[in-house]
Amino acid sequence: MEGWDPTTKSTLTQIPLLTVKAGPRDGASWTQRLKEEYKALIAYTSMNKSKDNDWFRISAANPEGTRWTGKCWYVHNLLKYEFDLQFDIPVTYPATAPELELPQLDGKTHKMYRGGKICLTVHFKPLWAKNSPRFGIAHALCLGLAPWLAAEIPVLVDSGMIKHKDDAVSTSET
């Protein structure tokens, strides 16, 4: 776990690990895997809420559970910035991680591949490879998206690449 901040590390260890090695083309085993994905996401979301650090919504966009859509947000200088989040479960999952996309930020940062796919740190893929198939969607969000938002959103806001929506909820009441 070299190269990760202590918060990410401790959060990660609390997300339940998955056991079923199955991808979207594996029929009944994929359904088993999907159940595990939901369990891990439920545990992770509950944990975030209990820590007052709720930061994403995600749910399957098709009955097969191969496409997922939702939202994620990040608070910077007491303002909340929210973005659409989407990804497909690749046919080689869970050997390879899903490629997380923030389509609204496509073309606004170099830390992104075409189509709004976020550019993960050099630490992500090795850790995913090492832990395959025990890591799932919840782990990808925790290790991939959370650190990306923390690193990139402040830069994008400060450089004026993204503007705060006037009607966004201010978190200054806390």
Added chain:
Amino acid sequence: MELELKGMLTDLQKLKSSLSDPSQQASIDQIRSRVENLTSLAMTGPTRRTKLKDMSAEVVDSNPYSRLMALQRMGIVDNYERIRDFSVAIVGIGGVGSVAAEMLTRCGIGRLLLYDYDTVELANMNRLFFRPDQVGMTKTDAAVQTLSEINPDVVLESFTLNITTVQGFETFIGSLKNKYFRKNKEGTGVDLVLSCVDNYEARMVVNQACNELNQTWMESGVSEDAVSGHIQLLIPGETACFACAPPLVVASGVDERTLKREGVCAASLPTTMGVVAGLLVQNTLKFLLKFGQVSPYLGYNALKDFFPTMSMKPNPQCSNGPCLERQKEYMLVKPERDAALKAKMEEELSTIEIPIHDDNEWNISVVDDCEVNVVNAQSSDVLPEGLTRELPDADVYQQPTVSKESVDTVDDLEDLKRQLEALHA
């Protein structure tokens, strides 16, 4: 344009007849002759060559294949014209794939299948092939536009899709299986798949498809710091597959910790990409037309101009199911293969006369200088100098023996979905 020029001539004629001053007539005539010149230039336009039925070896300026057919005359290639029978699938039409496609098109390949989901952007202009006027087009459409102009004899098929999605993968597999181009061909409908993608995930998908279809393929890659690259031949069951071991990459010699990654994903150079595309297509031509030695793995370190080579045996514990099946099939035909190889070697020995000199003045040794390092795919093996693993091995994982009825109270997918939705509320 022709219409405009014609209109201009009529206008000039009117102007000329309305002018009373004869001194101006000469300059009007001059303009008129210039317009006529322009008209004849416009009429010729860019020349498009027509399709050719056969590859001629005739050495004339108008024959696009004369220099290629010369390979046959020189004895490098037995039958160059066979190239028109071959189908090659290129996955990823970026800095390497597009150049590879152009090279194969100029070589007169029979058929190319092109796969990409991206569009051409100005940010791609530091690489070869695409032009600024193609910005906004899909890479596959832009490639077909350029390639069909270069060589109309090549059958081009383009697929604008993402092969990593379930749907894209099905189309990908289906297109590789389609045998309309050469109905009696064994195996799939293509002779070779070239992976020219820029990420690990997509390579794993090409690997999956080729293992399932028992399809030979070649992988290519350029490092994110743009100063190294590699090509690799993968024959399911016979060589290591892409999942047999963590990917092998060329060590650029740049310390990963000193590499500044702030604000950038990846760098790219037209030179490195051009070199890798050249190595890839060279290996492809050797493989298809059966000349020279086909490299199992060839690395390129641009900083040191170092080209490490090696070959890799499959991993009997590979995590990819179809890879294990192909390995089993390969072992089953081992006795046949060994016998065939032995017969071939004996035949060669009887035909080749090795001159024996008593005094070896030049100290020439007759050894096979093409020996390559052979390593097993398990990463415990020592790698040849200059190569390194890109990712770690997966930790030991055991598939749960019996999927015991879960002790969890909830094991219904719909219930779990509702639980997550409730948390989202």
